[in-house]
Amino acid sequence: MRNSRKRSQDEDSSSSSSSKLDRHKMAHHHRYPDFNFGDSYNQFTPHLDSGHRVFGKRTNSAPYHEAPSVAPKLKILCDIVAKTPATAVESVLEESGVRVCPEDVVKVLKLSYDCPGSALKFFRWASLQLNERHSAQAWDLIVDLLGRNCLFEAMWDAIKSMRKEFLLSLATFKSVFDNYVVSDRVQDAITSFEVMDQYGIPSDVAALNCLLYAICSHGKTRLAENYFRIVKERVRVDGETYAILLEGWEREREVGRARFTFSEMVSDIGWDKRNARAYDSFLCTLIEGPDGMREAMKDFNAMTERGCYPGMKFFKFAIDESVRKSDVRSAKVVWDAIVGKNVCLPNAAMYKSLISLYCSTREFDAAEKLLDEMVYYQAFPDSETYGVLFHSLIEHKRLREAIPVFKEMVKNEFVPMHQDCCAAVKTYIASGDPHMGLKVWRCMIESYTFDLDETGNLLVVGLRDMNRLPEAVKCAEDMIERGIKLNSATLTKLKQSLSKIGKTFAYEELLCKWKSH
Template identity: 55%
Template sequence: MKQSKRRHGRDRSPSPPSSKKHHHIHGKSPQRQIHDLGKHRPAFISYLESPNLPPKIKLICEIVASTPPLSVAKVLDDNGIRVTREDVEQVLKLSYGYPAAAVKFFRWAGHQLNDRHSPYAWNLVVDLLGKNSLFDAMWDAIKSMKEEGILSLATFASVFSSYVLGNRVDEAFMTFEVMDQYGVPRDIVALNSLLSAICREGKTEKADEFLRIAKDKIRLDADSFAILLEGWENEGNVAGAKRTFGEMVEEIGWDPRNVPAYDLFLCTLIKAPSGFHEALKFLNTMKERRCSPGMKFFGVALEDCVRKSDARGASLLWEAMTVRSDFRPDTQMYNMMISLHSHLANFDIARRYLDEMVYDGVFPDSKSYNTLFQYLVKSRKLDELSSVFTEMVKNEFLPTQANCTAAISLYLDSGDPYMAIKVWKFMVDNYQSELEETGNFLVLGLRDCNRVQEAVKYAEDMIERKIKLSSFTLSKLKQNLAKAGKGPVYDELFRKWKLR
């Protein structure tokens, strides 16, 4: 087969294999090509960010990282190092930042392994070179892999990714066009791999353009459209998503199994200014065709309703979810409904969602209760608040310190010192710090409610627990105790306070 030679920029474009045998990586040396990278060279994970490496692997990585490429083989030999195929793979994974030295290590290891590197190690070399934009050396490695009969789609998926990351999408397209000449089928799986590499990097428009050409030769599948739809969603391109969705329906029709594509499409729609209502329209259309999105869309849509305080929209979504038998809302979704209705002071509805969770096989968590608790305090719903607090403690869900403090303030302000004390006791039993402000507030509140005896009791308790009782609180208690003729009580309290 005649070798095709094309040039694009400084590096060779993808080309069919040569008849000449390549047992090593030839072409312009990586150490020379590395100067072309400049400041666009990506950051890679090295052995320094990988703790608990075996000593041998760490030593080899240190040699690769710190030795001039031409001296790598000698230093490795001088250290008497022997490697396995697995050792080579592990070192290469941690040597992306040193491509020239890594290639020298790879060649050196090949002599020990009788040139029987694993396909994975070869793929790592291809990826390592490509991610460093060393495309000449990358293609020499690919040709060597071809001669060894170990090329696979994974190799070309790496090449696609490297070209796209290097902002050379046209070369990724050309790689796809010639991959069958390297013995790897140019089929729908390969096409989807190419599309995925392009869309991941925010170049969905390019992928869409290529898809229009490729579909004349390769029949698209649901994954092809889902990949594009994910790209449009990530880029927030509603027009692109609508176009791709329409083409998908035309090409492959409606399919209840195509949940990811429906999910991605509706998630994109909802990002538009009036997208929620349009998404609901498409949701109804899908329902008529016995199709549905997945949990992701419902979660995103519910978040949108909570943000906009849209109880009606949330109810429509909830109904669309719960009529399906194949999945049920999870705890996070229930929490969003509890939050929405609590914010709107629909406490009966919020409480109903809290109670219904267990019937769907999910269970409330601390956030479920604390959200409701917070809004009950804000709305001064004392009876409901007391009931929720009791249930929380019984079910071992801790009210947050902020919620406890707010509840104590409300109870004292509303003339219910019993519940204020109950919440305070819970706080000191469950929290070890940041209790000073609330404790002083409780003591002063009990004093203001003419519960001076109890105020003194909890002031003494604070001192014993080493919770700082302020001098201001102490002076206020002194006034009341002096009026009641209980100076000795104050003196004893003051003595304890001084010794704290």
Template identity: 55%
Template sequence: MTETHLHLHHHLTRSIAAAMAGAPMNKFKIWVLDDSAIVVSQEEVEEVVKLSYGYPSTAVKFFRWAGYQLNGRHSPYAWNLVVDLLGKNSLFDAMWDAIKSMKKEGILSLATFASVFSSYVIGNRVDEAFMTFEVMDQYGVPRDVVALNSLLSAICREGRTKKANEFLQVGKDKIRPDADTFAILLEGWEREEDIAGARRSFEEMLLEVGWDPRNIPAYDSFLCTLIKGPNGFHEALKFLNTMKERRCAPGIKFFGFALEECMRKLDARGAALLWEAMKIRSDFRPDTHMYNMMISLHCQLGNVDIAGRYLDEMVYDGAFPDYHSYNTLFQSLLKTRKLREASSIFTEMVKNECLPSQANCIAAVRLFLDSGDPCMAIKVWKFMIENYDSNLEETGNFLISGLRDCNRVQEAVKYAEDMIDRRIKLSSSSLTKLKHSLVKAGMASVHDELLKKWKHR
């Protein structure tokens, strides 16, 4: 489809949907479409139905009208959308009429019944979702473990994991659950923060399907649930070691969640154990977000040297420092007055186009001046005026006063003139201090020129 045709396609479907939406309930007249000489394709029918969930009666009228144009050849996807639209609007009798029509066409699929399961559960009619599962094979769709998992997933998504588990206990003698079955239940227990339920399902999983290195989602959810309990972090670490012995492991989801818990509790030891468990694995590496958490954790604890090592190690794992990585470390170096290292990080940040934050720059100018390093203060100031265009006045005036106090009067004058040229307000007190130094150095005329500029700014 060309760009022009794509535009016309979107315009047509939205125009039809808008006309349907604007009509009073049950008052949309199909002859409006007939008179317009509109011709629709299967794809356009799908798009209109997608946009019509708020107008089910009108959508069905349109669907029937479009069926005449298409000689009854609606796509299976369009039929599934209609079933879903009717179910989500609790029009269950009409939904089953559509399903019977699909059966005649031979186009029913598990996707159809997955929609029905979801509609019943959302409508707080879980028992009818169960009954639908029991009869679906009469409609030519196998009642197998994939269908079972679809049903359980619909129930767990709506916070009814206990109900899903009860159904599994009754039905597992006929349909043997697989690894995905337990992953679905464990994700449900995780959402509901039900630690006891998660433990029961995990134990049952080990009995039914055993340890499986591919079952990462189940391990992720189980460990994430455990962490939320009392003494949960240490219990999760214990299970992590057990998994390791069985050649199984969780994925990046658990490690990320566990690191966030360590950050929240300022637990450097726990974070180090997790990090070691991640680093010995060959199937994935820590990403930038994980490195940032470790950098932030150690900066908060005052372990700036350790944070710096994490920053240096990032590239070896294919992760690259970003704005957060650099600014967190830069701020901590300034706070602990490690100014040589701060200078180095600042230079690296600028080189790598990761801008130091304005707050960090303001702190850096002050600290470098206070520590007797005006050159570095000037370097930071130059960066500030090139990259920020507000909140510069206070720092600029502090720089002028600091340069004067360091007996660098000519540089103070230079940057004072630059501030005036840039329309950054030079305070009268800064000008007065400069006057004393310039008069004392026999350079009163320089002050007079500066004053003249200042008055005409």
């Protein structure tokens, strides 16, 4: 469990001396490689054996309790690690008679982050069975486990032992960077990057990008940029470096800083079609700023003129923002880049957003065209996509256009929302189309069992008023049998119409059914 406590600004100044001390320790450790992991283990045993973390009490329930399908052998080992006092872990493990393989060690360590002392003793116990040949993944987990629990001195001792076994990799240092940053020790993360060469791992652009990502992803992009300014003099940065910084500015909504970084990127490495990730973050950041959509579209056009395009994130964001602001013009420009220039495949959510935009501006032909073309781009409409268009067509009395949408929707086993069914029945009956009124009603009663009375009575009266008396009576009978309340006022109107044509007996039969239900 990570230490999420933040130091106050007053503490920052006092921490600088401790950071320098830690850096001295790192260098000191490098000069004396014989100081091994076993020594560190003994040094930290008093803290680890106490059953407490350096920064707080151990949680009552270990994470393995929440893990699905833990194998019986692993559960035994995890139980021992989680529930046994650290001083007795090794003896209890020995008494268990359980044998482990490298894969078992990895799985147990992954589930034992809440118990650093006991996990470390399990690791030492297992090394005896494995002839002290732990896998690189197991060592990486130990480094991460110690780092997450703020046991940084022990973490570095583990790293030195890994170096002796030639097991260190960039993945090891990624964990170091992340855990220092999470613990509000960014300078120590930077120092770790600077001493990587001493541990046989090059402090190149790949490592720098890992460091900057750890810093930026935890809301400290200004600190990352400050170091970036220093280190770029000796490390040749690439497009990913700038993408990481731009993603940081995006998370922190720093429009001005993002624009400065983007300009610097173009100046340093030029325009590159492969750098869609950086373009993505930059444009998404601009959208969040004042007059955001206009600014983003201006830079988007500048990119496309050079054959460079952002990724799917921006396209979806831009479409959603266009919908929010009813900006059809921008939406069409973005959509033309997606589909017309075949930059990426639009998904169903993007289609739904654009269809809703066209519906809100009453451009129904364009909306229907989008619905028709979806399948050609492997984006299949769902209930909401159909529903957006059907709702708008009914709301604006575009009843003829709504018919094929409804039929296709039902054919694909989707149902309009309850309120849309009610509105459609009412509107079709009012427009003199009993056929579609009945079609929607049948769909409605097959799909919903609530709030049917008002629409059902409206339909019966509407059919009767259009001289469709047999259908009105049949519909009334079906409502009674389904337990849908037929109003006395509706019955009275049916009685009047049936009496006029000499079919009072039909009314008597209907009344009898009505009373019996």
